[in-house]
Amino acid sequence: MSKKWPTLDEVLGEIVERVAHEKLLIAKRGEALLVLIEARFGRGPQDLAEQIRSILDSDHLMDLIRKAASAPDLDTFRKELSHQPSAK
Numbered sequence: 001m002s003k004k005w006p007t008l009d010e011v012l013g014e015i016v017e018r019v020a021h022e023k024l025l026i027a028k029r030g031e032a033l034l035v036l037i038e039a040r041f042g043r044g045p046q047d048l049a050e051q052i053r054s055i056l057d058s059d060h061l062m063d064l065i066r067k068a069a070s071a072p073d074l075d076t077f078r079k080e081l082s083h084q085p086s087a088k
Contacts, residue, residue: 025058026056029065030055030061033061033064033065034052036065040068041073042074048078048081051081052064052081067081
């Protein structure tokens with residue numbers, strides 16, 4: 001039995017689906033991080049929200065969620081944020 005190779009349309013469709021999924025994951029993690037920050041420290045400054053929304057790496061956002069959950073205050077979290085790249 002010969003192996004059926006995917007068509008170009010199938011391959012491109014899979015790539016588009018993966019990119020869309022990653023973009024959605026990034027958006028959701030960014031918003032989760034902002035909600036966590038607001039719940040723990042009150043509404044943060046607008047520049048903080050803009051900086052978080054500029055992060056395009058879902059793993060980096062997950063790391064920041066963990067740091068926000070354990071940071072004693074907003075200033076400590078902001079220092080952690082400033083030590084990390086804002087985009088990948």
